Amino acid sequence: MDSEDDFNSSQMSEDDFAQDSDVEIDEGKDAESARSSSCDASDTWTVDSDFDDDVGFESQDKDIKPNKHAYEVDFNVFEPSQIQASQHKQIAEVSSILVQPPEATAILLRHMRWNKERLIDQYMEKPEETLESAGLGQDAATNPPKITKIQGFCCDICCEDGPELDTFAMRCGHRFCVDCYRQYLYTKIKDEGEAARIRCPGDKCNRVVDSKSLDLLVGDDLHDRYQELLTRTYVDDKEKLRWCPAPNCVYAVECAVKDRELPRVVPTVHCDCGHYFCFGCSLNDHQPAPCSLVKRWLKKCEDDSETANWISANTKECPKCHSTIEKNGGCNHMTCRKCRNEFCWMCMGLWSEHGTSWYNCNRFEEKSGSEARDAQAKSRQSLERYLHYYNRYANHEQSAKLDKDIYLKTEKKMQQLQSSTGMSWIEVQYLDTASHALQQCRQTLKWTYAFAYYLARNNLTEIFEDNQKDLEMAVENLSEMFEKPIDQLQGLKVDMMDKTAYCNKRRIILLNDTAENLKQGNWEFNVALS
Amino acid sequence: MQLHDKLPPGIVLVKADDFQTWLLDIQVVDGNPLYAGETYRLKFMFSQSYPIEAPEVVFVQSTDPPRPIPYHPHIYSNGIICLDLLDRQGWSPVHNVESVCVSLQSMLTSNTKKERPPGDENFVRFNTQRPRDINFVFHDERV
Numbered sequence: 001m002d003s004e005d006d007f008n009s010s011q012m013s014e015d016d017f018a019q020d021s022d023v024e025i026d027e028g029k030d031a032e033s034a035r036s037s038s039c040d041a042s043d044t045w046t047v048d049s050d051f052d053d054d055v056g057f058e059s060q061d062k063d064i065k066p067n068k069h070a071y072e073v074d075f076n077v078f079e080p081s082q083i084q085a086s087q088h089k090q091i092a093e094v095s096s097i098l099v100q101p102p103e104a105t106a107i108l109l110r111h112m113r114w115n116k117e118r119l120i121d122q123y124m125e126k127p128e129e130t131l132e133s134a135g136l137g138q139d140a141a142t143n144p145p146k147i148t149k150i151q152g153f154c155c156d157i158c159c160e161d162g163p164e165l166d167t168f169a170m171r172c173g174h175r176f177c178v179d180c181y182r183q184y185l186y187t188k189i190k191d192e193g194e195a196a197r198i199r200c201p202g203d204k205c206n207r208v209v210d211s212k213s214l215d216l217l218v219g220d221d222l223h224d225r226y227q228e229l230l231t232r233t234y235v236d237d238k239e240k241l242r243w244c245p246a247p248n249c250v251y252a253v254e255c256a257v258k259d260r261e262l263p264r265v266v267p268t269v270h271c272d273c274g275h276y277f278c279f280g281c282s283l284n285d286h287q288p289a290p291c292s293l294v295k296r297w298l299k300k301c302e303d304d305s306e307t308a309n310w311i312s313a314n315t316k317e318c319p320k321c322h323s324t325i326e327k328n329g330g331c332n333h334m335t336c337r338k339c340r341n342e343f344c345w346m347c348m349g350l351w352s353e354h355g356t357s358w359y360n361c362n363r364f365e366e367k368s369g370s371e372a373r374d375a376q377a378k379s380r381q382s383l384e385r386y387l388h389y390y391n392r393y394a395n396h397e398q399s400a401k402l403d404k405d406i407y408l409k410t411e412k413k414m415q416q417l418q419s420s421t422g423m424s425w426i427e428v429q430y431l432d433t434a435s436h437a438l439q440q441c442r443q444t445l446k447w448t449y450a451f452a453y454y455l456a457r458n459n460l461t462e463i464f465e466d467n468q469k470d471l472e473m474a475v476e477n478l479s480e481m482f483e484k485p486i487d488q489l490q491g492l493k494v495d496m497m498d499k500t501a502y503c504n505k506r507r508i509i510l511l512n513d514t515a516e517n518l519k520q521g522n523w524e525f526n527v528a529l530s
Numbered sequence: 531m532q533l534h535d536k537l538p539p540g541i542v543l544v545k546a547d548d549f550q551t552w553l554l555d556i557q558v559v560d561g562n563p564l565y566a567g568e569t570y571r572l573k574f575m576f577s578q579s580y581p582i583e584a585p586e587v588v589f590v591q592s593t594d595p596p597r598p599i600p601y602h603p604h605i606y607s608n609g610i611i612c613l614d615l616l617d618r619q620g621w622s623p624v625h626n627v628e629s630v631c632v633s634l635q636s637m638l639t640s641n642t643k644k645e646r647p648p649g650d651e652n653f654v655r656f657n658t659q660r661p662r663d664i665n666f667v668f669h670d671e672r673v
Contacts, residue, residue, distance in 0.1 A: 156623075156624045157581055157582075157623040157624060158581075174624075176623075180582070180623065183579070183582050184582050184623055187579050187582045187583060191579075191583075192618060201582075201622055201623045201624065202622060202624055203622040203624045203625060204622070205622070
């Protein structure tokens with residue numbers, strides 16, 4: 001179960017994410033700058049269908065947002081430079097309010113996890129304590145840090161002394177030689193990846209190394225790394241920001257969905273790098289299942305699936321105490337090691353009813369035997385139920401992987417098609433669109449099975465299962481077409497486009513249904529959503 | 531590396547041939563009945579960046595001479611010690627072998643419970659990490 005690390009990439013419909021020009025992380029402006037995460041694939045069909053949305057019209061009002069589906073959330077994608085700029089902006093703003101130099105303000109803000117209001121309140125109330133707790137002590141503004149030579153100094157770290165030794169101390173007064181200080185900072189930044197909260201090397205000293213002192217001590221090579229780490233901590237500190245987890249992706253995504261809302265919404269976001277992930281837990285897109293169910297399911301699969309398979313295939317349960325028993329030889333007269341119940345392995349009935357006729361069980365119709373088998377069947381049912389959902393989940397996961405292989409081959413197919421039929425590049429894009437839709441639908445289908453496993457039986461569940469079935473059928477139909485040889489592909493173009501559109505439509509219907517009911521708390525789960 | 535001529539009472543240098551591994555014996559000298567009459571062996575392992583980085587310090591067991599692992603709610607039976615001083619966050623380059631030994635002595639001195647940390651058995655069986663890579667949560671302010 002390591003599939004969560006697959007990163008589906010989508011190369012299509014960049015136009016959907018052509019960024020607004022006025023992207024900025026500003027708390028107060030979320031509403032305006034947040035744009036809809038309109039699902040890329042959806043546009044391919046909404047345009048064709050009877051203008052049931054306002055997407056098709058070139059509206060004179062440019063600010064009109066494309067209709068948002070129930071399963072979509074608002075979000076913004078930011079580049080590192082934008083994140084850095086917004087930090088600077090906030091630092092400058094607070095710096096002028098608190099009348100503290102920017103370096104100190106930066107430390108204070110980081111200390112308060114970028115909660116401006118709380119910082120200002122706290123500072124206005126008890127400035128000294130606030131500075132102290134952030135590791136700034138008093139008078140950060142008056143004399144800047146500098147490197148000095150001190151007579152009779154001996155470094156506590158390396159025991160070097162001498163009148164020519166360069167030394168450094170922050171205002172806490174813990175003085176060390178510059179070499180030791182420098183090496184300490186290098187280790188912290190390079191090896192341990194710390195930045196925002198590096199403390200003075202002195203024992204139990206809570207003073208944080210500020211950026212001015214850092215500039216003084218470390219070279220430019222480390223400076224870049226330091227800035228990068230600061231930005232990283234900034235994103236980690238902000239509840240609304242999250243890094244895109246795709247490998248080598250540098251973007252961060254902003255989304256207003258809070259942790260406590262997660263049982264009611266599945267906030268899938270789409271990074272500019274093409275990766276779809278859940279803002280709540282950073283895992284790959286797992287709509288329609290909420291994060292807590294996903295976590296539970298993955299955990300269960302991790303410990304259970306193989307074991308459960310084996311148990312189901314190779315064991316029976318003691319009819320009395322339900323201990324799992326593997327029969328690895330010997331006759332059918334079983335004595336449960338745990339409860340000492342004697343029973344027959346064949347009919348699961350009491351052994352005493354068999355009299356002395358050992359081995360041959362001819363008492364299949366006996367009452368106690370059939371009751372025991374019923375009970376057995378019942379307890380196996382829960383196991384079978386789990387395996388039912390697990391197998392389908394795993395199947396879609398596997399198919400998605402295979403479809404991904406096909407996707408990689410699609411490009412080649414598209415080129416072949418261009419050269420063999422004289423179709424233009426734009427004319428063969430339908431293959432790319434179809435393959436992308438296929439992957440996305442499989443991803444959704446996969447999670448519908450984890451979702452369904454935890455669903456209690458009721459009418460809503462029936463509707464859900466119908467939706468699931470429809471989507472599954474649509475997906476299988478489309479998937480089948482990909483198997484066709486190149487020469488037939490051209491003739492199937494219209495059919496394939498129809499099927500792609502249909503797949504996307506079914507997916508949206510399913511996701512809208514689940515998301516709406518999730519929002520209203522209509523689903524009944526057989527476990528608690530935490 | 532600092533080599534003091536005179537170590538505090540209860541601390542004996544056993545082996546310090548190189549700058550990689552040192553062995554020291556420590557005793558609890560204040561008469562805490564839990565540790566009376568016993569001697570414990572500490573193994574220090576230094577990285578290239580010592581003293582900027584903390585050394586790895588564990589108790590080691592041996593039968594000749596008898597060196598048990600002391601009972602303490604923060605010492606696992608495989609000798610791994612959960613002490614903030616030895617962790618990245620708690621370490622300061624100002625510390626040295628002597629100060630670590632003294633801290634461990636006082637950690638033992640103040641203990642009254644003859645017990646292992648909760649989950650000791652599982653930890654000892656399944657832990658494959660080196661002490662420095664374990665993320666201990668330091669919650670107990672009393673030691």
